[in-house]
Amino acid sequence: MLLQQILNGIMIGSVYALTAMGATLIYGILRILDIANAGAYVAGAYFGWFIYLKTGNLVLAFLFSMMITGLIGVLIHRFIYAPILSKPRILPIVPLVASVGLFTLTGDLARLIAGPGTKAYNVDFGVDVINIGKLTVVPAWILIIVLTALLFTVLWLVLNKTKLGLAWRATAEDADIAKAVGINTNSAMALSYILGYGFAAAAGIMVGILYNSITPALGEVPSYKMLSIIVLGGLGSPVGTVIAGLFIGMVETMLSAYNLTFIPKDSVAFIVLILVLLIKPSGLISKTNNI
């Protein structure tokens, strides 16, 4: 039973980490809280659903949905965030408000185009459940855990082993200095959006498959839960985000498994966040120690 819950927690946690990763990558470079990342999650889920419906190929669904959503992210940065950030700030929350507007827009576009109802996300894995000893595993869980691990490995390789990744890390460290020494900070920003929005899209598809349904309101819970995860992870630290995502996933799973919740499980992330910020105002994992 405990093992089952741990597995469940890891699975939920990896989806959280994957959803929040985009926001972390974007914060790392642009220092803005991009709630619209949850819009990418919705858009990605719908793109994936449509492609799978037409082709029946899950790999294609993931690949194309991630690519399209990532490209949209680059365009959003190019035409919305970059101009906003280049002006003197009237208020610190201007980009945040813009991202809320974008998020509202995405959810409603999905509703208008695909209809307000729930869409079934039937993916046939051939078997319903796999039994390993006492453990009951749904194939979707394996898909989620394996794919998330794969994507994070890719991310780690890109950030640590490529020139583009070096540009990202340098820009995250200090954008002005990076620019001064000739690093292309624009490509680092594009990388944040392609990977960030792409990951959110993948997370959207996963959740669609897991619950066998998508709705235009799919992004509401992730939009704010994501925020508390990226703060817990130390704002802008990819490693911290993975740890925080897994942590929140685990806490939520355990609390609901053992009936310890007096409030809904979706506020757990924020209660943990507020407690942590009161004790340690710089987040659970300090950014200076991690990249």
Add this chain to the structure above:
Amino acid sequence: MGNYITTVAVNIAVFSLLALSLNIIIGYAGQSMMGHAAFFGIGAYTAAILTNKGISFWLALLASLIVSGALGAILGIISLRLRDDFLAITTIGINFVMVALFQNMKFFGGSLGMAVKPLTMFGKKATPMHFLIMLLILIFLVCMLIRKMNSSWFGLALASLRGDEGAAQSFGVNTNQYKILAFIIGTSIAGLTGGVYAHRMTFIFSSSFAFIVSISIISMVVVGGVGTIRGPLVGAILLGAAPELLRFADDYRMILYGGVIVLMMRFQPQGLLGENSFLMNKFNQYINPLLKRKGGEFNA
């Protein structure tokens, strides 16, 4: 006035008060408050619980003001420890947690919401018109309060805090003290508004105080123009009336709403009527000189 129009007007008046009070925190003091609706809710539930216990409406309103203001002070103290982004997220978090509490605790009526004892005025059940007049008086008082603030050292202290904390401290402003005061003033007005709102509705639900409501209030402030009195008022009227005016296009309402916000932030982050906005520049260029000249002739 028709009942429908009064209802819409009351709604706009409620949001005008919320936008004006939020503007004290984000527009004048420059603090990233994203959970104003939580304090609106705290005021609403406080007043509702008290009048249901038989306490007079006016005392209950006072209590709404005090309880919200006191919790706002706690948030202010917390804010001293947090940078901008952390504060924004923490206030979002407080909003979600408060709504979860309203929704799940029996004390607050749970998910069914809470009935509020109807208010009697002059021996009869209060009408929407009574509430509208009450709210308009409150709006007038709050506008006067903000005007007074802007012409006082208090206003300059907030402007300094918003501009640069280091600079403000270098000329004697205790920035921590003023941050807390800004939170107290803003949240207590929101609480008072909540108290009136609860009695107007006679039934309150947690969803009326959700994060999306905070976003609506913020949108009103930034669409109208931050750091001004006219901005939040115009923002509340525009965005408050928009859903009614757009009823024929109900399907596109949220898209328009989201789109307008994105475009505003992209092209006019100071708001429609904020300082240096397109409209205000045109106004100062063409209309203001006319008004001044006319005034001059009149005096002569």
Add this chain to the structure above:
Amino acid sequence: MREIVKVEGLKMYFGGLKAIDNLDMSIYEHETLGIIGPNGAGKTTLFNTICGVYKPTGGKVIFNGQEVQGSPPYEIARKGIARTFQISKPLHDLTILDNVIAASGIHEYTGIRSFFKKSHTKEVLEKVHAILELVGLSHIADKKAREVSLGYLRRLEIARVLATDPQLIMLDEPCAGLSNYAINEITELILKLKSQGKTIVLIEHNLPITMKVCDRILVLNYGQKIAEGTPEEVQHNKKVIEAYLGEEDED
């Protein structure tokens, strides 16, 4: 001459870094004291420690016979120590006039009571206009701070300092990044203040200016005082040449 500031054994450590290490110094009334030293010598840290931005690791700062170390910056400012910032910190969305008025309110920021006291009174406006005249900002008094050039922002910093009626004025590199013309104007301004008998501490990288303006110079290196004296004495001090001028040559 009366000693208005006495710094005793001041230490400011950041982890292992000793930014200020056991520093003793005095500032006398009506003098202009220059503080020079290579980059990273601890000059700005010294300002920040005296003005309360940092709590010193150890030692005392005595102002008018009263220990002030560890007090918050706004209290130290109210006591009469005013400082400018190396990187100008204007209130961008206020006019130049309002920036200076804000500073002139140094003793008015009393919390909720300040709500009931008008800021733009006739006396305040008269005082602030006189200061703007003195520093040469009158003609742009109604411009927003965000619209004016760096040279004007530096003068705004000085105007704000004057508006607080300070007993001690601390200027942190008021000429950095300015054109020769603007540097001359700032230098003239400092000399004007000096002729009015103000007590001034000046951090400046531009040595000729420091030599010209200051009565006394203190040289810092690695957070320690390596020399102190008149401009001539310091100029000929061997340690100073090694630490400071040697570095200049390498550049």
